[in-house]
Structure formats: structure tokens, C-alpha cells
Amino acid sequence: MYLEIITPDKRVYEGDVTSAQFPGINGGFEVLNNHAPLISALGNGTVKITPTTGAQVFFNIDGGVVEVQNNKIIVLAEAVTA
Structure with a gap:
């Protein structure tokens, strides 16, 4: 999947x-x-990603929206911190 x-x-x-x-x-x-x-609407919290080539990555987001379609994920977030 592509994110x-x-x-x-x-x-x-x-x-x-x-x-x-x-x-x-x-x-x-x-x-x-x-x-x-x-x-889906997203609340404040942590996004946990498992890349195909490495260790897990975490991002803290301040709300937003996620769309999933045809193995593509798009996250539109208000703000993000690593």
C-alpha cells in the first residue's frame, strides 16, 4: 500500500x-x-506506520481525515509531530 x-x-x-x-x-x-x-474522521492521537523496508514509525496528529482506496491511503491532518 502507498501512504x-x-x-x-x-x-x-x-x-x-x-x-x-x-x-x-x-x-x-x-x-x-x-x-x-x-x-473516516481522525481524532488527536498517534498514527503507527509499518513501512515495507524498516522499523515502525510514529506520528502524533491533531485530528484530520483519512481516505483509503485501491491500496492508497491519504491522510489530511491538521498538524503532525514526529
Whole structure:
């Protein structure tokens, strides 16, 4: 899967991942390869990414929206800290 995390100021992350966990407004959820299409609001919390080529990466976000479609994940976040 391909993941992009974008804020109003910059692109924070882009690359291939095997999984991504998100802080949904009604609870956390995980996206894996071939996930059904999805649009969800995100709350404040930690995004946990497992890249295909390395150790897990964590980002703290201040809310936003995630879209999943055709093995591509786009996160539009208010603000992100690593």
C-alpha cells in the first residue's frame, strides 16, 4: 500500500507500508493491504506506520481525515509531530 500524510504546510510522509493504525474519533483502527474503501474522521492521537523496508514509525496528529482506496491511503491532518 502507498501512504501519504499531508498537512496544510507540507507533505510529512510518503511511501509504501504494510499496515497503518489510526486514531479514529470513535476508536482506533488499522488498515491493511486490500482494505475496503473508507473515509473516516481522525481524532488527536498517534498514527503507527509499518513501512515495507524498516522499523515502525510514529506520528502524533491533531485530528484530520483519512481516505483509503485501491491500496492508497491519504491522510489530511491538521498538524503532525514526529
